[in-house]
Each structure stands twice: as structure tokens, then as C-alpha cells.
Amino acid sequence: MKITFLGTGTGIPQADRVQSGVLMDTGDSLLLFDCGCGVLGRIFESGYQHKDITGIVLTHLHLDHVGDVLALIKANWLIGRTDMKLYGPQGTREWFEKTLDVYDYLRDRFTVDITELSPGDEFTPEGSDCVISCAKTVHTDNSLAYRLEKEGKSVVYTGDTEPCYEVMELAEGVEVLIHECSFPLGFPMTNHTTPDMLSLMLEEEPLDVKDIYLTHLYPHMQGRYREAVDHLRKYFKGNVTIAKDLMEIEI
Numbered sequence: 001m002k003i004t005f006l007g008t009g010t011g012i013p014q015a016d017r018v019q020s021g022v023l024m025d026t027g028d029s030l031l032l033f034d035c036g037c038g039v040l041g042r043i044f045e046s047g048y049q050h051k052d053i054t055g056i057v058l059t060h061l062h063l064d065h066v067g068d069v070l071a072l073i074k075a076n077w078l079i080g081r082t083d084m085k086l087y088g089p090q091g092t093r094e095w096f097e098k099t100l101d102v103y104d105y106l107r108d109r110f111t112v113d114i115t116e117l118s119p120g121d122e123f124t125p126e127g128s129d130c131v132i133s134c135a136k137t138v139h140t141d142n143s144l145a146y147r148l149e150k151e152g153k154s155v156v157y158t159g160d161t162e163p164c165y166e167v168m169e170l171a172e173g174v175e176v177l178i179h180e181c182s183f184p185l186g187f188p189m190t191n192h193t194t195p196d197m198l199s200l201m202l203e204e205e206p207l208d209v210k211d212i213y214l215t216h217l218y219p220h221m222q223g224r225y226r227e228a229v230d231h232l233r234k235y236f237k238g239n240v241t242i243a244k245d246l247m248e249i250e251i
């Protein structure tokens with residue numbers, strides 16, 4: 001399975017980080033987790049093609065995670081692909097319908113099949129033999145983290161969250177945990193993660209995971225990356241890496 005970080009940034013622009021997006025290539029499917037502004041361009045830069053994405057999976061409906069969803073579906077339509085599978089939390093259907101109300105000229109151009117998910121759900125995206133499990137995160141009422149498993153390999157993507165037991169349980173035993181780390185050590189924050197919030201959780205719930213990749217990095221994190229990694233290494237035996245846009249990992 002190949003994972004490509006498309007966007008590792010947030011709602012505030014930075015030179016090298018667009019908004020949230022992670023592409024998971026399972027061999028038989030190409031799944032895009034979140035699709036914030038800038039992600040459509042990054043798909044092009046990554047060498048993948050937007051028309052080959054088999055499904056879009058949303059963690060929550062904040063703009064920095066969904067800004068390019070309609071742009072991607074429109075880009076597909078412009079080159080002749082008119083279907084898409086969209087998976088997301090409760091409220092995804094209403095969000096998409098309301099978005100189409102604004103862009104009415106697109107309404108009958110394509111068919112988007114929407115599946116709404118809740119914590120504890122498990123599903124297999126159409127055309128794939130991977131299994132995706134959902135867990136609640138501490139961010140919005142309906143926000144979700146996802147665990148994708150394929151042929152004994154597994155990865156968790158948290159979306160936005162405070163460190164929480166539900167995510168730790170979901171991540172137990174995975175090869176790769178992609179955890180948000182919005183703000184630097186000591187930054188007072190709720191609903192997002194800082195290195196010290198994550199280390200407190202890791203002290204309570206030691207994780208059997210090979211690699212943690214930190215993403216969803218606000219500009220406040222610039223110059224504080226080394227400090228974050230050094231801090232977390234005291235509490236976690238595996239590797240800790242700051243993700244970058246277009247970074248690729250194989251598991």
C-alpha cells in the first residue's frame with residue numbers, strides 16, 4: 001500500500017503546505033482522505049490522476065478538509081467521468097446538497113453516491129477489498145478517524161482531533177498512525193493536538209505502532225518541528241516524522 005501526503009497544512013496558507021489530503025493507493029483502489037483547498041493541484045503534482053480516484057473519504061466537513069471536493073468532481077466531469085463515491089460523517093449528504101444549491105449549473109452533470117458513517121462503522125469501499133473502520137474524534141460533533149486495513153497492513157488517519165482514547169484504540173497495532181499536530185509544544189488548545197497533549201495520551205495508552213507521522217501543521221509549528229519530534233520520542237518507541245506535501249510512504 002502506498003500513502004501520499006497531498007496536503008499537510010491547515011486553513012492558514014503556507015509556502016509548502018496546502019490544506020488536508022492523504023491519498024491511499026491500495027492497489028485495487030485509490031482512496032482520497034479529505035480534500036481541502038490545494039489538494040486537487042497536489043494530485044496532479046503527485047503523478048496520480050484525479051479521474052482515477054475511486055472514492056473520497058471525509059473526516060469532517062470543515063472547509064480545510066472539503067474545499068476541493070466539488071472542484072475534483074467537476075474536474076472529472078470535464079474529462080468525461082461522471083460518478084464518484086463519497087464517504088463521510090453524518091451530515092455529509094446535507095452539506096453536499098447545499099453546496100450543489102450554490103453551484104446549480106453542476107447539479108445534473110454527475111452522480112455522487114454518498115455513504116454517511118458513524119463511530120464503530122466498518123465498510124469496504126466499492127471495488128476494493130480493504131476494510132475501513134471509523135472512530136469518534138474530539139473535534140466536531142460528528143468528526144471521524146479512519147483505520148484502513150489491507151492484506152494485514154493498516155494505517156490510521158485521525159483528521160482533526162485532540163488526542164483521545166477512541167483514536168488510540170483504533171490505532172493499536174497499525175503500521176502507520178497519521179496524527180494531526182496543529183500547534184507546538186505548550187500551546188494552549190482544545191479540539192486539536194499539540195506534542196505535549198499527545199505525549200500525555202501516549203503515557204496513559206502506550207501504543208504498539210511503528211511510525212507516527214504528524215500532519216495538519218499550522219504556521220505556528222514552523223521552527224518547532226525538531227522540538228515536537230524530540231519531545232514525542234521520549235514517550236514513543238517508534239519513529240516520529242513531520243509529514244510534508246508530496247511525501248510518499250510504502251507499508
Ligand SMILES: [Zn+2]
Nearest residue numbers: 060062139160
Ligand atoms: Zn477541523
Ligand SMILES: [Zn+2]
Nearest residue numbers: 010062064160
Ligand atoms: Zn482542519
